[in-house]
Amino acid sequence: MNTMQKKLYLGMLVLCGVGMAGTAPSMGGSSGGGGGLAEKNFVMAHQNIANYASICLASAACRLTTDQTTLLDKIVRQMPGEGRAEVQLVFDSEKANPGMFYLDGAVRVAKTGGKVGDTIYVNRDMLYTKDASGVTNAMTLPTAVAILVHELGHHHGATDHTALDALGGKVEAYLGQHSQVLDGWLWDVPIRVTAIYPVGNSPKATPLKGFTQVIFSDTDSLFDITPQIEALDVCYEQRTDTFVPAQASFVYNMAWEQHSYYLNHLGDPGPGFKYMRVNADKVATCGANGDTIGGYWIDLLLRLAPDGAVLGIEKVFVEKQVF
């Protein structure tokens, strides 16, 4: 390696703090689990990253190169060794702890070491942005996935930050294409519903692997209702005249329910609350019994301010539509 190459290599090495000394937990840090919506998106991204990366790995449309496939596959296979999100992720702040994220002339969003299981430090100061109208936006789940793919890539010997950004960006972009986002902002309701489809490009993909993940968020909380949906995803088995769990399912076509009949049907939520409803279709894979189609009503009990503005989600409950 000549001097020029060496300089370049070192320059890239410090860009996001790979293998830097002094990565002991700082007093200002806090491990995953607490915090606002962006921190919760990071924890959710970490808990599901093997699934999200597998969705990309399973599709040619994610457009990974051979090297990217090899690295992403290593990241997926080694996730059990990385440890739980609540332990591995530490949120800190450059403002509270100057120098913590200052590397190579700029403040960075995250840093980690070079081994599987190393702590990933995330800079809380960069997780929230204000838009032109002064509204604060939390970093989204797909962006948190991109940052984590980058940081986890360092645990497998990858040192090129630009290349890791490219890989994280592909996983993020494909996750966006492979999901449906339903926003409540048209009704001034700060709620977002994200359905992330399982491996397989359509409800008819053979085989469809896994269940659609359905996540509701308000300005500071996440509600993952996938377990409730899975529990309702049953298939009728004629032979035994019983219902058995579906092998996979696809929840799609989510839309806000606008018919007041359906909302009135939910009853009076009481003062300070109101209901909203999301309608969704589904196809469940039932093995030898083929597929079943159907749908869900996903009802939200919302907390209101005295002026009627929606403050957040109190409760989410799922009801199966019987056809």
Ligand SMILES: [Zn+2]
């Ligand atoms: Zn990096």
